[in-house]
Structure formats: structure tokens, C-alpha cells
Amino acid sequence: GENVEQHPSTLSVQEGDSAVIKCTYSDSASNYFPWYKQELGKRPQLIIDIRSNVGEKKDQRIAVTLNKTAKHFSLHITETQPEDSAVYFCAAGDSWGKFQFGAGTQVVVTP
Amino acid sequence: GAVVSQHPSWVICKSGTSVKIECRSLDFQATTMFWYRQFPKQSLMLMATSNEGSKATYEQGVEKDKFLINHASLTLSTLTVTSAHPEDSSFYICSAAGQLNTEAFFGQGTRLTVV
Numbered sequence: 429g430e431n432v433e434q435h436p437s438t439l440s441v442q443e444g445d446s447a448v449i450k451c452t453y454s455d456s457a458s459n460y461f462p463w464y465k466q467e468l469g470k471r472p473q474l475i476i477d478i479r480s481n482v483g484e485k486k487d488q489r490i491a492v493t494l495n496k497t498a499k500h501f502s503l504h505i506t507e508t509q510p511e512d513s514a515v516y517f518c519a520a521g522d523s524w525g526k527f528q529f530g531a532g533t534q535v536v537v538t539p
Numbered sequence: 540g541a542v543v544s545q546h547p548s549w550v551i552c553k554s555g556t557s558v559k560i561e562c563r564s565l566d567f568q569a570t571t572m573f574w575y576r577q578f579p580k581q582s583l584m585l586m587a588t589s590n591e592g593s594k595a596t597y598e599q600g601v602e603k604d605k606f607l608i609n610h611a612s613l614t615l616s617t618l619t620v621t622s623a624h625p626e627d628s629s630f631y632i633c634s635a636a637g638q639l640n641t642e643a644f645f646g647q648g649t650r651l652t653v654v
Contacts, residue, residue, distance in 0.1 A: 429599075462642065462643075469630075469648075469650070470647070470648070471632060471645040471646060471647045471648050472583070472632075472645050473645075474642050477642060517582060517583065524571055524636050525571065525573055525634055525635065525636030525642075525643030526571075526573060526585070526588055527573075527585065527643070528585065529575075529582045529583045529584075529585075530582060531581070531582045532581075532582050
């Protein structure tokens with residue numbers, strides 16, 4: 429089955445700096461890689477996703493890159509703001525919504 | 540985006556009793572729904588895949604007789620935690636995907652506390 433590893437587990441950044449979270453996956457059949465932001469006690473919210481036929485995708489301050497050969501994908505948040513503080517999860521799976529999640533990264537943005 | 544509603548949002552039950560959690564897709568038909576469990580400060584762990592009109596597929600290590608899943612219609616899946624014990628206390632979240640190449644939508648989650 430799929431195994432997703434996520435690093436780092438915690439990330440502290442100064443407001444305005446960039447944050448990068450990295451994930452690796454094991455199953456070459458995975459073709460969909462979403463990133464979720466979860467605030468305490470709430471449901472995960474999709475912030476960006478990428479499919480296996482695309483290498484990079486950007487949405488305002490958020491970007492995701494995918495290296496299929498190396499089975500790596502990364503989340504980049506630029507110009508971080510205090511409201512970006514949350515737990516971020518990467519996931520890998522298929523387009524039908526079956527995912528394996530990474531362990532999560534607690535991001536803290538300090539003013 | 541599409542709306543997935545989960546009920547109840549939180550429940551407290553006594554050890555040994557059963558609890559049913561509902562997951563509904565409100566504005567789309569969900570052929571497949573997924574059930575996840577999340578312990579405090581941990582990741583979401585996939586428990587099972589629920590297919591409308593057929594038996595659920597459980598992940599390794601998840602007891603199918605303890606976590607009963609029913610997906611009787613295209614808009615409703617239920618998870619019943621039978622003979623609940625304190626170690627079953629967790630955050631249970633469902634997700635649903637409508638059609639191929641669309642994102643999965645999560646319910647708001649159910650906080651289960653077994654006392």
C-alpha cells in the first residue's frame with residue numbers, strides 16, 4: 429500500500445518569510461496529491477492539489493511541486509501571515525478520494 | 540465546493556454501548572465515501588472505503604465487526620462503533636468524492652468520547 433512521509437513535523441517562521449513542507453510517497457500508482465490545512469478541532473480544508481501529469485501548480489501565495497521520478501512533492505507558502513498558522517497535511521492517492529496522509533506539519537508564523 | 544455533512548459533531552457515550560455516525564453528501568451523489576480516524580495531534584488514518592450498495596473495504600488492522608459501515612444510498616454512509624471502549628475515543632471524519640478527477644470533500648468530523 430501507499431506510505432507517505434512528511435517533514436518537518438514542526439516549522440516556525442517569521443511573518444513574511446517562506447515555508448516549505450516536503451513529502452515523499454511510495455506507490456507509483458498514486459496520481460493525485462492534495463494538501464490540506466487543518467485548524468484545531470476542524471475538518472481538513474483543501475488548499476491546493478496537483479495531479480501526476482503536472483509538475484508545478486501555483487495559487488497566489490501557495491505553490492506545489494511534484495517530482496514523479498523521485499516520488500517527492502512539496503508545498504511552498506510565500507509571504508507567510510499569522511493566519512497561515514495551522515497543521516498542514518500532504519496526501520497521496522487516487523482521484524476517487526482514497527488517500528494516505530502524511531503525519532502533518534505544525535506551522536507557526538510569528539509576527 | 541460540494542457539501543458533506545456529518546452528524547453528530549460530538550458525542551459522549553458509556554463504555555460498552557454503540558454509537559452511530561452519519562455522513563451525508565448534500566448536493567451531490569457520492570458513490571464512494573471514506574472513513575478516517577484521527578487521534579489527538581496525529582494524522583488522519585484511513586479506516587475503510589464505503590461503496591454504495593456493497594460491503595465496505597477495511598484497511599489492515601481495522602476490525603470490521605467493531606466498526607460497522609453501511610452505505611445504503613448515494614448520499615448517506617453510516618459508521619457504527621459497536622461496544623465502544625475508551626480507546627475508541629477519537630475524531631472520526633468522513634469524506635466523499637463525486638466524480639473522477641474532482642477533489643474529495645470532508646465532513647466536519649465527529650468527536651467521540653467514551654467514558
